[in-house]
Amino acid sequence: MGCCESSFLPETHPENGQTNQQQHAHHHQPPSGGPPDPATNETPPFSEFSFSVLKGATNNFSSDNIVSESGEKAPNLVYKGRLQNRKWIAVKKFTKMAWPDPKQFAEEAWGAGKLRHRRLANLIGYCCDEDERLLVAEYMPNDTLAKHLFHWENQTIEWAMRLRVASYIAEALDYCSSEGRPLYHDLNAYRVLFDEDGDPRLSCFGLMKNSRDGKSYSTNLAYTPPEYLRNGRVTPESVIYSFGTVLLDLLSGKHIPPSHALDMIRSKNINLLMDSHLEGNFSMEEATLVVGLASQCLQYEPRERPSMKDIVTTLAPLQTKPDVPSYVMLGISKEEEAPPTPQRPLSAMGDACLRMDLTAIHQILVMNHYKDDEGTNELSFQEWTQQMRDMLESRKRGDYAFRDKDFKTAIDCFSQFINVGTMVSPTVFARRSLCYLLCDQADAALRDAMQAQCVYPDWPTAFYMQSVALAKLDMHKDASDMLNEAAALEEKRQRGGKGS
DSSP states (O other): OOOOOOOOOOOTTTTOOOOOSSOOOOOSOOOOSOOOOTTTTOOOOOOOOOOHHHHHHHTTTTTGGGTTTGGGGGGSEEEEEEESSSOOOEEEEETTTTTOOOOHHHHHHHHHHHHTTTTOOOOOEEETTTTTTEEEEEEOOOOOOOHHHHSSSSSSOOOOHHHHHHHHHHHHHHHHHHHHHHOSSSSSGGEEEEEEEEEEEEGGGGOSSTTTOOSSSSSOOOGSSSSHHHHOOOOOOHHHHHHHHHHHHHHSSOOOHHHHHHHHHOOOOOOHSOOGGGGOOSSHHHHHHHHHHHHHTOOSSGGGGGOOOHHHHHHHOOOOOOOOOOOHHTOOOOOOOOOOOOOOOOOOOHHHHHOOOOOHHHHHHHHTGGGGGGGSSOOOGOOOSSSHHHHHHHHHHHHHHHHOOHHHHHHHHHHHHHHSSSSSSSHHHHHHHHHHTTTTHHHHHHHHHHHHHHHHHTTTHHHHHHHHHHHTTTOOOHHHHHHHHHOOOOOOHHHHTOOO
């Protein structure tokens, strides 16, 4: 509940064993590097996670969090999880001893983790604790190509969207190849994922095998590149063959064996190959071109297949609806920008946060003074030194500035109080958080609200302040969730007879 501290561990590269930042500080101190900046949607740098963090993010690897297509039957399960910084992740948990050498697994993970592209569901980390081997990636909320092609409920994918999928995945594979990672294992419709905007992305999990000595293809042998059947090796040309099978899926709406499809292509029976659910709503010229491209990709001899760069060049001119968002073509609803109505009745503080009325929040914090700080500090007589008196004086100056709406001075004074570190005050963090909001520093405001929660884990005000900061950062769904958590805590306190 809430987002008390960063879930990222220091970044350690297996090649040199050096740590790029200090370990997390004490619970009441902010991490040395601070939490990942929630103000940006950029992919965080690749890093190592602890097993405990991933265990917490996935609710102890609950079966309810499994998002693998085969559910619990899959050899390596993929879980949906949420870090303490509110970011959703996908966690692939390998079977025990799939990669016995932790250094080898880490080096493979780092190799794939260096890649960053808008067409990839990027890797953001890994875990190598004892026998555990896990990969962590960006979470894609809108299912797989297989789900939308083979198991759709409301509508099939329109032709223009199928061409976009082909083009985007070709771009992703071409990028990987240009960055020295041309091998992709078991490319199929389940490896194509759709992000929050409905844009297709290639899963980064296919950049690593399921085990050190395992097979590169888990699908039916009918869909496996012929050279892999001969020698068990994956080559860049094998990836082209697999891409051809994905083109067949897009054309037919079915997972048909390449040999069967090639027979239809040779007999010039393209209409028979095409997905009947399209109901003829496609360009025969475009379909003929894609069928021809699929046929080239599926050539028996690897050297006769086109390069991925040639594939990208062929597919690029077929993008006929560049201005139509993917979620529209996919027939899914995009997450609303405005937060939904909270599920619980709100207090004056909750209502002010919902309306993002910073003036009202300021008045409430001034009126509440420091009554919620009781019990958060136990000071001995020896601690009442001159330094302590100076620290309390800086807090008093901050309170005067806060009351008089001199928010920049209040930030300076509250910072002096916090930096001494002898006392911790959730109210000071909440007040400085509001000051940052009023100075248009929403990221700093969120960090302070998170620290207030660290000091006082069940304090509704800390959650309310996080909700406002998240809304300012355009993270409206998270802001709404946080507002509901705050309201629930406030309701719980009131039932217990304690004032809010």
